[in-house]
Amino acid sequence: MASEIIIPMDESQKDHLKAYGVAYLAIKNQVEVDWLLNYRGGTFAFQHNAKLENEMVVRGISYSVISDAQYSGILSQISNPDANMDIMKLEKLPKIAVYSPKAKQPWDDAVTLVLTYAEIPYDVIFDEEVMNGDLPKYDWLHLHHEDFTGQYGKFYIHYRNAPWYIAQVKEAEAVAKKFGFTKVTQLKATVVQKMKEFCAGGGFMFAMCNATDTFDIALAAQGVDIVDAIFDGDGMDPQAQQKLDYSKTLAFKDFKLSRNPYEIEFSSIDNQTFERNITPENDFFQLFTFSAKWDPIPTMLTQNHNKTVKGFMGQTTAFKKPLIKSDVIVMGETKAANEVRYMHGTLGKGTWTFYGGHDPEDYQHMVDEEPTDLALHPNSPGYRLILNNILFPAAKKKKQKT
Numbered sequence: 001m002a003s004e005i006i007i008p009m010d011e012s013q014k015d016h017l018k019a020y021g022v023a024y025l026a027i028k029n030q031v032e033v034d035w036l037l038n039y040r041g042g043t044f045a046f047q048h049n050a051k052l053e054n055e056m057v058v059r060g061i062s063y064s065v066i067s068d069a070q071y072s073g074i075l076s077q078i079s080n081p082d083a084n085m086d087i088m089k090l091e092k093l094p095k096i097a098v099y100s101p102k103a104k105q106p107w108d109d110a111v112t113l114v115l116t117y118a119e120i121p122y123d124v125i126f127d128e129e130v131m132n133g134d135l136p137k138y139d140w141l142h143l144h145h146e147d148f149t150g151q152y153g154k155f156y157i158h159y160r161n162a163p164w165y166i167a168q169v170k171e172a173e174a175v176a177k178k179f180g181f182t183k184v185t186q187l188k189a190t191v192v193q194k195m196k197e198f199c200a201g202g203g204f205m206f207a208m209c210n211a212t213d214t215f216d217i218a219l220a221a222q223g224v225d226i227v228d229a230i231f232d233g234d235g236m237d238p239q240a241q242q243k244l245d246y247s248k249t250l251a252f253k254d255f256k257l258s259r260n261p262y263e264i265e266f267s268s269i270d271n272q273t274f275e276r277n278i279t280p281e282n283d284f285f286q287l288f289t290f291s292a293k294w295d296p297i298p299t300m301l302t303q304n305h306n307k308t309v310k311g312f313m314g315q316t317t318a319f320k321k322p323l324i325k326s327d328v329i330v331m332g333e334t335k336a337a338n339e340v341r342y343m344h345g346t347l348g349k350g351t352w353t354f355y356g357g358h359d360p361e362d363y364q365h366m367v368d369e370e371p372t373d374l375a376l377h378p379n380s381p382g383y384r385l386i387l388n389n390i391l392f393p394a395a396k397k398k399k400q401k402t
Contacts, residue, residue, distance in 0.1 A: 003048040004071040007056070007063045009041035010305050014062045015378040019044060020387040021118035022061055023090065026052055027394055033090040035300065035395070037292040039078055042303030042388075045071065059119075060378075086292035088300060094204070094393040095137065096122040099130070099195075100144035101171060108371040110208060110359050111142045114383045117374040120390060127175045130191050135198040139393045143211035145315070145358065148192050148218040149266060150185030151231045153210065153315065157262045183232045185225070192218040196250070200348030204393045206386075209314035212354040213269040216249040217257070228261035250345055250352050255323050264315065271318040271339040278337055280363050283311030285334045285341040287385075300392040301344055301353065302331050306381040311341070314358030319343070332385075342385060353389050360385075 007019050023044045026033050031052065036043040046052070048065060056063050078085040098112055102124075115122050122142075125134060135141065147153045152168055159165040169184075176187040192215055199205045207215060217226070221244055225237040236259065237243065246253040256268040265272065287307045290298040311318075311334065318339035324330070325345075332342030344353045360382025361372050377383065 002068045003065050004045050004068060005048050005053060005056075005063055005065055006071075006074075007044040007061060009043050009303065011041075012062060013041070013305065013379065015060050016305065016384055017114060017118050017374060017378055017380065017387065018059045019061050020384075020391060021120050022052060022056055022059065023391060024093070024118070024120045024394075025055060027090055027093045033394075035088040035090055035303075035391070036074070036078060036085065037088055037296070037299050037303060038085040038289075039074070041305035042300075045074075081293075084289070084292050086296060086299070088296060089396040090391060090394040091396050092139075092394050094139040094390065096120065096140045096142070096390065097125045097135070097138040098122050098142045098144060099126060099146065100124050101126055101146075101168060108359070109144050110372075110383065111144070111206070111386055113359075113371060113374060114386050115390070118387060127172075127187060127191055128178070130194050131175075131179050131187075135194060135203065136201070138203070140204045140206065140390065141195065141198060143195070143205070143207035143215065145209045146211045146214070147266070148188045148211070148214040149221070149227060150183065150188045150218075151227050151261070151266075154258075154261065154264045154266065157264070185227055185232055189218055189222055193222070196347070199250075199350040199352055202349035204350060204389070205352040206355070206389045207352070208355045208386075209358045210266065210270075210316040212356065213252065213255075213316050213319070214266055216252045216269075217255070217267055219248040219250070220244040220246055220252075220255075222248060226257055228259075230261050249325070250347060251325060251328050251343065251354055252319070252323050253325050266316075269319055269323055270316045271320050271337060273313075273317075276318070276334075276337045276339065278311070278334070280311075283334070283363075284308050285311055285332045287332045287342070288330065290331075296395070297351065297392065298329050298331055298344060300395065301385070301388045302342075303388050304381050304384050305379070309341075309381045309385070310360070312357040312360050312362065312382065313364045314356065316356060318356045319354070355385060 031046050034045040172184045176184045181187045224243045226240045258265045287302045292299045321338045329344045333340045341356045361377045
């Protein structure tokens with residue numbers, strides 16, 4: 001008799017993160033996955049498959065096998081017009097790229113950590129691949145903790161003599177020269193433009209930490225020298241602030257640049273510790289609840305077993321609400337600090353998502369710290385948000401309700 005496998009994503013799930021990996025594996029094996037939005041934390045379901053069931057046993061994922069009749073009952077409950085639930089068909093296997101430097105960096109990246117833990121494959125690309133036109137090969141692009149302003153994270157004051165910092169500068173300068181640029185800032189400005197075009201053409205882009213604000217700063221500053229001589233050999237344009245063009249950015253407006261090359265901050269976008277008045281003990285953000293039947297994308301991106309998520313810091317921790325454009329969809333915020341932690345927008349045929357902070361399970365991740373062991377955090381709500389972004393490009397587009 002035909003039956004269905006149900007992978008619950010509520011509190012009963014032993015390993016939420018690995019569950020996404022099995023959903024990915026099912027799509028890879030051409031098994032259509034139903035993502036049951038707002039049903040038991042965003043449950044996955046697919047036709048019974050002995051190979052996939054065996055994988056779930058091996059990976060320690062909670063699941064149950066139910067009859068087709070029982071599953072029809074669940075679908076009927078979800079399709080009730082009064083229920084804030086919906087069914088999203090996951091069909092297309094997303095091809096994933098992580099934009100990350102080839103030189104070793106002294107910090108890890110939450111996205112690559114969780115992809116590895118969930119057993120979801122990805123390619124690492126960097127400036128050369130972007131410049132060579134490789135982006136259209138991918139559906140989903142993650143921006144590792146990059147400083148797109150060409151100031152190397154503004155780590156000069158602390159790390160200019162560190163081997164990793166020297167290697168990073170050397171690598172960036174060599175690539176800039178290879179593509180005919182006299183400055184790294186010019187290379188990064190071009191890379192950002194190509195990523196924006198990838199997104200507008202139908203790509204899905206995701207960024208965390210300082211890859212979020214520096215991306216928009218680089219867009220607003222196209223053709224304007226916004227960096228000091230210690231980074232590019234000549235001083236910044238004294239009119240740099242006035243020359244910023246906010247119409248080119250994805251998310252932010254009206255921000256002020258940080259002109260001090262020794263301050264490890266890029267602009268006024270990031271809500272800094274002294275401005276937030278929040279301690280590690282009371283740092284939480286709330287996820288918004290969207291209408292599953294009318295707003296499927298933000299609904300997918302906020303699927304979780306916990307709507308209150310533990311906060312975590314990064315070089316860019318949180319975005320000041322007044323500096324966010326009105327067409328941006330806010331998906332998670334810390335109301336007390338008037339800051340946004342998680343947000344989303346559309347650009348042309350594609351979408352982008354910005355997520356503040358560095359590591360959802362390490363409150364203040366420092367340079368040279370050990371990577372987080374996700375086997376200790378298999379039910380992390382903060383890491384689940386990343387994996388929602390990985391899977392949603394697999395969704396079959398529905399006709400918009402009018």
